[in-house]
Amino acid sequence: MAAARGLVERGRRAAVGAARGAALAGLTALAGLTVGAPARADLSDDAARVARMWSLSGARVARLPPIFIEHGRLRVLAIDPPPAGVAGASGASGAAGPKAEECLTVAFLAPRIVDFTMEPESSSGELSALEGLVHRLRGQDPEDERRIHSVAGAAAIVRCGDARETLGRMALEVLSPRGAFEVVVAASSGPPEPLEAILPERVSGPVAPRGDPGRPAEPGPLDARVARAARRARAEGAPRVAPLDMRASTVGTGQFSVKLPEGCHRLDLMAEVPSATVRRATDLDAEAREAGTGRLLDRDRSDAPDARLDFCLGEPGVVEVPFLGAAGPVKVVLSDAQWPMPPHVPGYFGARARGNLAAALKRRHAPAPRAQAIAEAVGAQGDTLVPVEVEPGRCYFAAAALVRGEMRALRISVEVGDRAARDDAGEGGEGGGVAFCSDVEESAALRVSARGGSPVWVLSVWPMD
Template sequence: MARAAALSLLAALAGVSAGTPARADLSDDAARVARMWSLSGARVARLPPIFLEHGRARVVAVDPPAGPARAAGAAADECLTAAFLAPRTAEFTLSPEGPSGGVPALEGLLQQLRGAEPEDDRRVPSVAGVAAITRCGAEREGLRRVAIEVLSTRSAFDVVVAASSGPLERVEAILPERASGPVAPRGDPGRPSEPGPLDARVARAARRALAEGAPRVAPTDMRASSIGTGQFSVKLPEGCHRLDLMAEVPSATLRRATDLDAEAREGTTGRLLDRDRSDAPDARLDFCLGEQGVVEVPFLGAAGPVKVVLSDAQWPMSAFVPGHFGARARGNLAAALRRRHAPAPRAQAIAEAIGAQGDTLVPVQVEPGRCYFAAAALARGELRALRISVELGDRAGRDDAGENGESAGVAFCSEIEESAALRVSARGGSPVWVVAVWPMD
């Protein structure tokens, strides 16, 4: 009996020992990358592991690993590489934030993008759970702090940092199991889908808006021209609006496909409020107005001279969205709240600021254990890019206005901190922006 039990234990131990090499985990992958880079002559260091939830970003300090002193000329030309490794199913992005942790200056951003326009996204996406950034020479300073943001649910990360005389072997070459395969060719999507009866679509849009808390939905209609174009001119109250444009589908067998494209513009200034150029049969426009005004809504893409309905879902604006910066700023602040699905403010803003072109730091006093929402909005001028970011200790969050957007907002919570650092970056034609920070229940 004892001999049989001993043999069973030895067999189990042998099975565990034999199975261990086949289970390559995240730490093993990071160790393999560090070992291969070290063999090539690089100075390599592994940072402490990181764990992040979806929607939370963190700024990681990337310092060159310590090692033997190098000649001044050789050190100046060194390359610095930071590789972030996560499970293969994780999705995340990396963004160099510059030596100060803020949004890089325009000149540094242009260097990072190698001549790209300032509004281009400088984030590096992950592929199969790996993302790496290399900077050489003077550009290494732009890699001293890297912001990592998780797009999937949650993930753990191993970070490998290396200093070398030149670019290192790619992580995908060291870990071939993480290399992505060829991209399949695009297929034929077939004919456009039929949107269905107009009355049913109008009723469905109204039910959706009412379910989202809109107290009022006001439809209006007109007949499109013979080529399927037209323009609505509607007088709208202050507040946030969702305009759904839907066109009737003719009963004829041979007909043009229904694919409405539309845009909304201020009637007095012509300023673009929103635009829909999607391939969907119906068009949807979302925007907020700081005061009552006329909005022009031109459209095209109807299947001939058919009935077109504009359904206006309306949400009132909180009285605590400040109006002393002007109607444009007020509407854009409300749009930031709505875009991020933030609750309507129930108290006055604890901080307000105004700024112009460039990067601006806005310190804010906060209460430990309380949550806040900060919004940046254009008040005057033209925008190419607008970003707001917040840092509390080792936690960070940010938001970009996006294409045609004039506002951005970010929610954050203080744990033990009594102050937060807001940073606003604006690029464009003489932009003037405002910031408001509200406490959230």
């Protein structure tokens, strides 16, 4: 009988425990219904918020697959307008179809610490004379004005009407070490709500003004600077360094006229610092021009005490080097560091093209080609696509150079698979080059964009070890 009562007691306790467990589970489930999950805002959430807000305003919205870009790896993306009937994040579909006056918006979102620039791939178009004058009066670089810089990891661009066609290909360049990106594309009857209104946490405050840097730094004794420039040039492989000196005028100006051999040259101009306590600051500005034609080879207008000019000559010639900024009638030294013309740089396009091709190799610190070019092309004003067959597992260097005419902007870009790279010749530059490698691809797409006064350019592609 006692054993039976014990068995009944254990059963009763088990039933009570089970009931308490069920009640505790019910309370936990009820708490889960009344207390939401902690709020979390990440990159995907920001992109979804932008897509939802644009969609609620009646826009057709599409989110492209996320991308990841390393520093120095330019990425070119093809942008297609959202098709008719595409639903946004809210589920509401847009208009029935695209209209001629419709606007297209492309937004790139990255983590807030990522710094990047974006621009339409076709933005290398020629500036009008009025636009160029406005940029120069403002002290702006016209090419940099076309690039849109990110703010707190976000940037967007809007084009309406016929200008939408310029957003068909967007170039994205990461200035930070690396970054992940969400891409949101919207088509709407007018410009949509700006990103700073949808993502107020990404709005930055005003930029503090620059401080006073103080007086210019003293460059030091002239002999020590000349010796240092020669050592630096020899360390970079220059087999010959030839110095030349003259005395500046009373106002600190003068001009060298030197006969130089073919090849690449670096001219360092350094002025003596007077021993007087009260004196003008030493800040040499100089430029190099071909004698006879007056063609500009290079220019230095920096705030540094010394001037430096880099250029390459396709044949021997006389170069005139005017300067200003010396502290009175003092000794000025021109140090000419010389590098020989790289082999396999063709000369049948002319001396100007030969020098510009060599300058592209030198500026990018590319090794001298050890074989003939595998592909060559000649082009003129506008954008030119040049497909090139490549060997898987091998690297190449492509250079574009001006043959004749006047160049306002020159850009060379290459796409191999999903990788892209580009180079701009820069202000006054007449040559640009890019290095690229093929993993498994058997072809590469090279694109040369030239703007100026009747420019004619040449493209050469060399295999590299």
